Amino acid sequence: MPQNDCRPLADPSCESRDLGEELLVYDRDGDQVHVLNEVAREIFLLCDGSRTPVEIGARVADRFPVEQDQALSDVNKTLDQLIGIGLIQV
Numbered sequence: 001m002p003q004n005d006c007r008p009l010a011d012p013s014c015e016s017r018d019l020g021e022e023l024l025v026y027d028r029d030g031d032q033v034h035v036l037n038e039v040a041r042e043i044f045l046l047c048d049g050s051r052t053p054v055e056i057g058a059r060v061a062d063r064f065p066v067e068q069d070q071a072l073s074d075v076n077k078t079l080d081q082l083i084g085i086g087l088i089q090v
Contacts, residue, residue: 004054007049008051039074043056
């Protein structure tokens with residue numbers, strides 16, 4: 001689980017194409033394509049190195065019908081997955 005004071009950053013070797021509710025992310029290093037759903041898309045796009053997971057969770061709670069605590073939990077789980085597949089750096 002990422003630390004609350006880290007500032008996740010999308011891996012610069014990845015290319016993405018925004019499809020509105022989904023995001024296609026091509027990982028050149030792993031030569032794989034990933035399709036992110038609407039919530040994961042939002043989280044990925046907010047990973048620009050300027051926000052902490054808590055700040056990302058607050059933005060997710062503002063955008064989707066979810067409580068702040070649940071949003072932070074969802075952000076942390078999603079970040080774990082995105083880090084695990086190499087799309088996000090911390």
